[in-house]
Amino acid sequence: QVQLQESGPGLVKPSQTLSLTCTVSGDSINSDGYYWTWIRQPAGKALEWIARIYPIGSTNYNPSLQSRVTISLDTPKNQFSLRLSSVTAADTAVYYCAKAKVGMGVHYWGQGTLVTVSS
Amino acid sequence: DIVMTQSPDSLAVSLGERATINCKSSQSVLYNSNNKNYLAWYQQKPGQSPKLLIYWASTRESGVPDRFSGSGSGTDFTLTISSLQPEDVAVYYCQQYYSIPITFGQGTRLEIK
Numbered sequence: 001q002v003q004l005q006e007s008g009p010g011l012v013k014p015s016q017t018l019s020l021t022c023t024v025s026g027d028s029i030n031s032d033g034y035y036w037t038w039i040r041q042p043a044g045k046a047l048e049w050i051a052r053i054y055p056i057g058s059t060n061y062n063p064s065l066q067s068r069v070t071i072s073l074d075t076p077k078n079q080f081s082l083r084l085s086s087v088t089a090a091d092t093a094v095y096y097c098a099k100a101k102v103g104m105g106v107h108y109w110g111q112g113t114l115v116t117v118s119s
Numbered sequence: 120d121i122v123m124t125q126s127p128d129s130l131a132v133s134l135g136e137r138a139t140i141n142c143k144s145s146q147s148v149l150y151n152s153n154n155k156n157y158l159a160w161y162q163q164k165p166g167q168s169p170k171l172l173i174y175w176a177s178t179r180e181s182g183v184p185d186r187f188s189g190s191g192s193g194t195d196f197t198l199t200i201s202s203l204q205p206e207d208v209a210v211y212y213c214q215q216y217y218s219i220p221i222t223f224g225q226g227t228r229l230e231i232k
Contacts (some may be wrong), residue, residue, distance in 0.1 A: 037221075047161075047169065047212055049221040057164040063120075096168060104175065105159035105216060109168035109199070 002027035004097050004110035011116050012091075016078045018084040018115055020096030029078045030055045033102050036080045038071060040093040041112075048093075052100070055081060121145050121215050123185035123210075131232040137199040140227045142213035147193045150217060157217035160189055160198045161225075164209045173198065205231065 008020035022036070029036065037052040050059045051071040061069050072085045084091060095115055099108040122145040132138040148157045155181055156176035161169040173181045173189035176196055186201045210232060213224040 009212070046225045047214075047223040049223070052221075060219045064220070100216075103155065103157065103216070104152075105171050105180075106161075106169070106216065107171055109170075112168055 002108050003100060004099065004108060006095060006097050006110045006113040006114060008115070009038045010114055011118065012087055013119050014088055014117055015086055018087050018091060018117075019081070019095070020095055020113065020115070022077045022080050022082075022110060024080070024099070027075075027099070029073060029075055029080065031099075035102060036073070037098050037100055037101055037106065038082045039064065039096045039098060039106070041096070042090075044091045050084075050095075089117050091115070092117045120216065120220055121218055121222050123213055123215055123224035125213060125221050125227045127209075128225070128226060129180075129228040129230070131230045132200075132203045132230045132232075134205065135202050136232075138203050138207070138229055140198045140211050140213075140229070142196045142198070142224050144194045144215055146231065148215045148217035149193050153189065154195070156192055157215060158191070158196050159214045159216065161212045162207075162209045163212065187209075200229075203229075203231070205229075 003025045005023045012018045035054045037051040039101045053059045053071045068085045073080045094112040096112045097110045098106045100106040124143045124178045126141045158176040160173040163169040177189040188199050189199050211230050
């Protein structure tokens with residue numbers, strides 16, 4: 001059974017860079033027909049898709065965040081990561097890493113990690 | 120961006136009764152090459168991660184009770200819970216994955232009347 005676990009600082013200062021890692025267990029990050037993705041959710045609000053990366057390394061980003069976001073794979077460690085630069089309080093949210101099957105929705109989610117942007 | 124609009128924002132239904140949640144997309148999410156609607160439904164219980172219920176608008180994910188069903192095509196979709204159970208209290212989201220950016224509806228909060 002695939003499991004995903006987010007890790008990273010829970011508190012980031014304004015203007016700094018948020019960095020999160022998702023460790024995948026029970027599955028290979030090279031799984032064909034799937035992609036890896038980050039989704040966030042401010043408290044009491046709806047889900048917002050951030051970015052995705054395919055095993056071959058191709059990426060897509062939400063245009064609203066594209067100038068500040070980078071998603072990457074670390075295949076030997078079976079991990080993928082998110083970097084969000086120049087953060088503000090509006091970036092405070094629970095960040096989820098997840099695995100999606102191409103054309104079929106997000107099948108597996110991490111438990112989520114709360115990131116607060118505050119000085 | 121494809122805007123996903125759910126209705127209602129909140130809903131209270133008696134145990135054993137039917138619950139219906141609607142989702143409208145600002146443009147069609149029907150993928151012509153395979154005739155599949157790229158529309159999913161998720162359930163999120165308090166303090167938990169979302170859970171996939173339905174994909175392709177009407178295909179139930181493995182392990183999801185058959186009281187959950189999805190319907191619709193093009194731009195108008197419905198999630199139906201045929202007989203509400205206490206464990207169904209949650210927020211429900213629709214999602215389109217037809218085009219980038221992937222977008223979600225604002226959510227519908229379902230409670231027991």
